[in-house]
Amino acid sequence: MSSRTEATAGGRYIRCPGDHVEGVRSILRQLLVSGSVKAVFSLRSIPGNESFSYSLISDPRLVEEAVPFHPLMPVQAARALSQLTVSRPLEEKVAVIIRPCELRAFIENVKQSQGSVENMFFISCTCPGVGDSGKASGNDSGKSGGGSGYRTACSVCTDFVPGDPADMVLLLEADESPEDTRILLRSEAAASMAEDLTGFEIVQGPSLEQLTRAVARRRSLQRQDFIEKGPSAGSGLEELVSLFAKCIGCRACRQACPLCTCLLCDYETARTIYPPSLIGHEAERRGALRVPPGTLQFHLGRLNHIAPYCTGCGQCSDACPVGIPVADLFIRAGSLVQPALEYHPGRNMEDPTPLSTYRADELEEITD
Amino acid sequence: MRGLVTSPGLPLREALLELAYSALREGYADFVMVPSRGPGDSYSWILAGTPDALTSAEPLPPVMTVQGARALSSAAGEPSSRRILAIMRPCEARAAVEVMKLRQIDHANLTLVTMDCPGVIQLDLYDGAAEPEECDPANLRPACRQCSEFTACGDACIVRSADSNLLLPLTAKGGELASSLGLEEQGSLDEWSKRTEELRALRLGTAEGARTELRQQVAGIGRLSDFFADCIGCRACRTVCPICYCRQCFIDMKDRRSPASSHLDRSRRSGAARLVSDTLLFHIGRMAHMSISCVGCGMCEDACPAGIPVGRLVSMVGAGTSALFDYRAGKDPEEPLPLNTFVEEELHEFED
């Protein structure tokens, strides 16, 4: 994508020896002890349990349970953050560990009044991706991630370097994986916090873009290939029907998607649900009708609503209990719609969101 | 109870198909609702108005993709003069009866026909190869393995007794169906009764054992949190449940979300707080709301992408409350639903 023109000039990093998990934990501990933040939002491994949940950690001693950037996305962080702040912004400072696609989705949430960034200090990373966790990936406990490699969405993600909204960015995915912990200080808040950290040195370094060129090239080729060769690129109706043939209508894809924030989905309202009389009528006319109807209507409708904003996180596919690659369709549609609208979802707070009136006619472009 | 001989010499699946054809041909129903094969080993419900439309019908698919009562709600959710005959699993018929009581399905022109149910394969264990009626017991839904109401539900049921197919009329409507199809010859139910009682006793034992274990596993809020630790909040369990028909679930109303400050307070008190309290609120709320009507179909559990045995939990809670009220979900359309308010109170018994 052409949007990252800024930081080719290099930037200021903090550095410490040792692996990134300990490095990030050390920062989090110090921020809590000094009171710079009151809590940390992170994935945490629950003692005595094999699962990982988002937690708010306020005791520095419990930071050791945090697993920052663990390659698993049980819930899209934007969804959790949006729920946390949709009614009221945070009143105290919280350090938020967040992946690039999660941060972009959250920025979209905030732009649509579904959350607030107030008092959030974002620590993100150049992102290697996350593993599949769903049942359909063969991992039936749904527990540990990574078993079957990275999500398709991640292997074709070219937006793995977080932009302006991130305060700090951990160099994780890079052409040459660093052996130490290196964190870019992107915001002024980060720069001033860094001055008080012990155990870190502040160094000048090349930009994140420079450090991830080969990765970007590789992913961009994979993405191109994926978009061109994919079964659902510019699909006809028949292909879409067979893509969703096994759909059980559970709406997990919608509920997992950080951008589907409507409390009452448009496709659950009287406007879009067929009344039984109409169903009977249609069944009479055609001889037979699939019931409940509207499977494709729901998916294409959601596509129509979300494609301009989709951040390609792959969470919808991961949630699908029958293994339908929902995100593949959304990522492909996004790759058509977003450039056409000149919109880069979640890049910053300022870009105006595409007018909702555009939405209605985009679908035609995609479906024929 | 009498059994009326139907489709002699045919396997159960063919007997059910035969019934579907005759119901349309004899004009007993305007539509038959039955599962049907779709592209690539997929199955979905169809509302068929002509015998021709039944060519891909599969009355005993190896999987349950959509709970039949849910499909029926969409087609029979309001009074209509169209007569529908639905061929469904016993748990689907029981769910349909519950939903009728909640007035989301109109019963007047509806006939529910069930069968001796072999159970269904868990969705993620279904590789597309299994032939209908050939379910490896190890791959059955856990709900099916502990199901004791696997036959004789709805208005009529086709059962197997000593290798013949017998139609059991269970309600007046079932009787009308039998006479409209001209079934008169009676057959002995002895073999069926014996087999059914044995299997029922076995399944009840399995269910009781499983529930005792589960009850310990979820005793207390801490353990209940652990039970739902992997929950991704996708609400698939609710969406696919035939009993949860509300378009806008009361649990999702925004004002029920706890504000950030309460989570931060919790974190301060115990050092760290899992952000799962909304998850628990959702699950506890759902159980309080509907578990009394749970028919134990296991659809919710089959849909859960995180593999949480949520159906077994709801049906365990439901079994407890049902016993208290001497209520059996879906068995009798005339039996009124115990008041929901009572149900919420009982939940506290289970909570601690």
Ligand code: SF4
């Ligand atoms: S989609 Fe991109 S940013 Fe998101 S987890 Fe995958 S690689 Fe990381």
Ligand code: SF4
């Ligand atoms: S549609 Fe799917 S890939 Fe796109 S933002 Fe939503 S969950 Fe992520």
Ligand code: SF4
């Ligand atoms: S998650 Fe999968 S099965 Fe559920 S509605 Fe979405 S596509 Fe259909």
Ligand code: SF4
């Ligand atoms: S729960 Fe019982 S009735 Fe339902 S599919 Fe399983 S065995 Fe059949």
Ligand code: SF4
């Ligand atoms: S709660 Fe689960 S098991 Fe009970 S009726 Fe609903 S889907 Fe079936």
Ligand code: SF4
């Ligand atoms: S289906 Fe499973 S993961 Fe989804 S909300 Fe229900 S219990 Fe949670």
